[in-house]
Amino acid sequence: MSVEAKPAAPVKLTIKDYKSDLHNDWCPGCIAPDSRIVMADGSSRRIADVIAGDRVLGHDGESHVVLAATSHRHTDTMRRITISGHGELTITRDHPMFIVRRSAALELNSAERAEWIPAGEVAVGDYVAYPRPALVPAGRVGSSAEYAFRTIVANEEIRYDAGVHNLEVAESNSYLTVGATLHNCGDFGILTGVQMALAQLNLDPDKVACFSGIGCSGKTPHYVKAYGFHTLHGRVLPVATGGRLVNSAVTVLAMGGDGDGYGIGAGYFVNSGRRNLNFTYIVHNNNVYGLTKGQASPTLSRGKKTKSMPESAIQDGINPIAMAVAAGYTFIARAYALEPKYLAGIIAKAIQHKGSALVDVLQTCPTYNDLYTKEWYEGADLPEKKSRLYKLEEQGFDGKVTDVTDTADIIKKKAAAVAKSYETEPIPIGIYYQAELPTYEDGVNARIPALAEKPLVDIDTFHRDVSSLLDAMR
Numbered sequence: 001m002s003v004e005a006k007p008a009a010p011v012k013l014t015i016k017d018y019k020s021d022l023h024n025d026w027c028p029g030c031i032a033p034d035s036r037i038v039m040a041d042g043s044s045r046r047i048a049d050v051i052a053g054d055r056v057l058g059h060d061g062e063s064h065v066v067l068a069a070t071s072h073r074h075t076d077t078m079r080r081i082t083i084s085g086h087g088e089l090t091i092t093r094d095h096p097m098f099i100v101r102r103s104a105a106l107e108l109n110s111a112e113r114a115e116w117i118p119a120g121e122v123a124v125g126d127y128v129a130y131p132r133p134a135l136v137p138a139g140r141v142g143s144s145a146e147y148a149f150r151t152i153v154a155n156e157e158i159r160y161d162a163g164v165h166n167l168e169v170a171e172s173n174s175y176l177t178v179g180a181t182l183h184n185c186g187d188f189g190i191l192t193g194v195q196m197a198l199a200q201l202n203l204d205p206d207k208v209a210c211f212s213g214i215g216c217s218g219k220t221p222h223y224v225k226a227y228g229f230h231t232l233h234g235r236v237l238p239v240a241t242g243g244r245l246v247n248s249a250v251t252v253l254a255m256g257g258d259g260d261g262y263g264i265g266a267g268y269f270v271n272s273g274r275r276n277l278n279f280t281y282i283v284h285n286n287n288v289y290g291l292t293k294g295q296a297s298p299t300l301s302r303g304k305k306t307k308s309m310p311e312s313a314i315q316d317g318i319n320p321i322a323m324a325v326a327a328g329y330t331f332i333a334r335a336y337a338l339e340p341k342y343l344a345g346i347i348a349k350a351i352q353h354k355g356s357a358l359v360d361v362l363q364t365c366p367t368y369n370d371l372y373t374k375e376w377y378e379g380a381d382l383p384e385k386k387s388r389l390y391k392l393e394e395q396g397f398d399g400k401v402t403d404v405t406d407t408a409d410i411i412k413k414k415a416a417a418v419a420k421s422y423e424t425e426p427i428p429i430g431i432y433y434q435a436e437l438p439t440y441e442d443g444v445n446a447r448i449p450a451l452a453e454k455p456l457v458d459i460d461t462f463h464r465d466v467s468s469l470l471d472a473m474r
């Protein structure tokens, strides 16, 4: 027998039970409480009065549900942006706005030229690209005819010391004020995916521990109502390993960025995989070092240049899936941040898997990564719009090893997973590889049988008689 996390029966928990009370000061920031948000029926409401479950319009001009409404006190500078004919917006400087640069718009205004630009970098003369929902037939977005272009006439810095608000919006990850089009980051989709997975499994928040490294993504445990440990850059896996070893009754989630996990933390990434300890590692893979202003991360390919880089990358990107196969992870999957329902299903399967699980999540960073945007993943630039992602299982791919004593099958499944990981157009998402092999805990429990009965944290290690050990060393 071994000690494992138990669901919190009989109460059915929901996503709300995994939301922490902490304020959200994540980079995309917030806006002042009186800012009016455009609701799905075309009416407007103060952002401070919008609640989870309401429906609002996104930058695609379509209706989306609000997953969460957050607020906190902000004492710092803010930007006061004036939009011709549409009043002012008071907004934190990092909050991305959907903008067509004045220079880009000289010949023809087009939403295809719109970029997500932090409010602090928006210039006088730029245009807000604003969808015209009433004119947009469902499913048709992205042509200039469907957007209005509103000129920015002022962008001033002001001092601010009051409450600010933000919304987490499903699918589009964006919302409209009456004057402007605003975005939130793909990290929110992952946060939602984690909370949905925990609710699906009905895990007691008291029996879940989230560990993270440093980066924008490193803040995730702050917003999950569970135990949390925000550790050093690149060190999330050794700390999570310690957590799991002292308390095997707790579900351990590790999380962080691709820089954190595949760059500075690469050595730990490899050795944690081969150990096959029972944890789920969720990597927010946005191809940049978001927190430190968008330098290329280890997953950015040669020749690619995001808007935050002066020149293109002159080295190859690493392949995390192939690296995980080689390291020995026994559950390897990939998902997409802006499809939280599918992501939640994958995270839930990863948690249920006994052994080291990697979920590499393709994540948009609207502030620094202008290459791999929501529109890019949706294939909006292709001659015929078509998603750049496809689901492995829908193509009949099955990465699961059925007989773990069959070495030939293990090798075949690993080779198939690696081959899939090199597909780029479109990119496969789903489970690449899975094998139920002995875990590290199995080895530890066989050596120290008491740990199979009780987690280390519940064993009195302070009153042990160690005299025989000391005698032996005399």
Ligand SMILES: Cc1ncc(C[n+]2csc(CCOP(=O)(O)OP(=O)(O)O)c2C)c(N)n1
Pocket (backbone or CB within 6 Å): 214, 215, 216, 217, 218, 233, 256, 257, 258, 259, 260, 261, 284, 286, 288, 289, 290, 291, 292, 297
């Ligand atoms: C030892 C150490 N080196 C460097 C840094 C600076 N630093 C902080 S976060 C970060 C990279 C963040 O990128 P990533 O891990 O991809 O996460 P993201 O912010 O994109 O979520 C770096 C280099 C640090 N905090 N500690």
Ligand code: SF4
Pocket (backbone or CB within 6 Å): 026, 027, 028, 185, 186, 187, 216, 217, 286, 290, 291, 364, 365, 366, 367, 368
């Ligand atoms: S990942 Fe990008 S958009 Fe998200 S918080 Fe970090 S810098 Fe901002």
